[in-house]
Amino acid sequence: MVIARSVGIAGRNDLTDVLVVQLLFNMNLPQFSAPVPKKLDTDGRIGSKTLKAIEAFETRVMGLPGSDQMVAPGDATIKALLKGLPKGPSPEKLQLVMPRALASKVKLYYEPLVAGMTRYKITTDLRMAHFIAQLAHESASFRYTEELASGDAYEGRTDLGNTQPGDGRRFKGRGLIQLTGRANYAEYSKAAGTDYVAKPQLLASDPFAAVDVACWFWHTRKLNALADADDVKAVTRRINGGYNGLDDRIEYLTRAKAVLGLR
Template sequence: MTWQTNLQGRIGVAQDGAFGVKSFTTLFQKLGASKDRAEELAIGAAVHLPAYGIMDSAQRLAHFLAQVGHESGSFKYMEEIASGSAYEGRANLGNTQLGDGVRFKGRGPIQITGRANYRFFGRQIGIDLERRPEIAAYPSIGMHLACAYWSNRNLNGLADKDLLEDITRKINGGLNGLADRKSRLVAMKGLVA
């Protein structure tokens, strides 16, 4: 049995080793997503988590799920609750035009933030997010963005070394929510191992 088959058994789906949309839907529901949101996240996850190497090991998946679980409030929020005005004028995020803070606030499971990130990662996945930033909150698109961000920041390598604080800094810019991220990581390791 592989770790993926074991995970399927733990979440109560057929242990066929093919961790696809059905398995991901059940997993996201167990992690707090509504049925509809879980289904949408699963569509993106089934394609992009394997493509970006996140499904190559249980430890990579555990770190990924701990981080996006924290950022999205257990997959309940695909758009930051706050207005985004705190990001106004933040040149380090590429927010150079009036209204950019609100327009390019955190979206998707990893809460991508700032005009520069919307432009860069939108181009990476082939979608003009700078023109239509609101679609980054669509769960399947947001999942693709999360995977592209994860890959671009070389987070698989940090996950392989079990470097939670380094991963958190690359996602958050600091260590905000570290206790919750640690708690989630312990839970995810217990679930996926």
């Protein structure tokens, strides 16, 4: 579900879960008749304003006679909050999947994502859910478009096409799904019509390139078919070569499915 644990007056109140409830409440404000409550600060902290927001939604929107100021995974309130989300894609929905992402980063990558997913036919709800979940993990919720390691570990890796001195650092992982190695940079350059071998840093610094290379990787590795089969382990293995971060990827996927109305 969209939250993993209880939120509210007697809840577990993990930061991410509280953030999600706050985001959901703000996106449901159009359902309120006057006077419309104020938007919550999305800080992940449980407090009187968030507790009162839960109560207001349950009594004023859902029409319940009372409220215990607590929600739990999969309960009627969470279902009603999800049902009340506006139709279609939006930056706010993307923020729900990655609640810890900076709003500025969501805004930066949203339009490139819409364009890239359309171009590469990542357009069904299930494909989008798997794709966004993998991006969220690989980039740590849009924090990184370049791997933190120096790239020295790739030096001399002929299987990656790194045949020239300095290729390890020059062609370390970049993009929202990190492309690695001279050969892969050359392959993508040919497909994109831009020489990223000459300017590898663009895959990290240009938001459209960072997204497009991830979409291209997804397409060329035939990941749509694995997403259609709803096989998160197979998708992860093809991207990662193993199951590194599988639980984190599944957590993002679960939220993405809930936001997109998949059960």
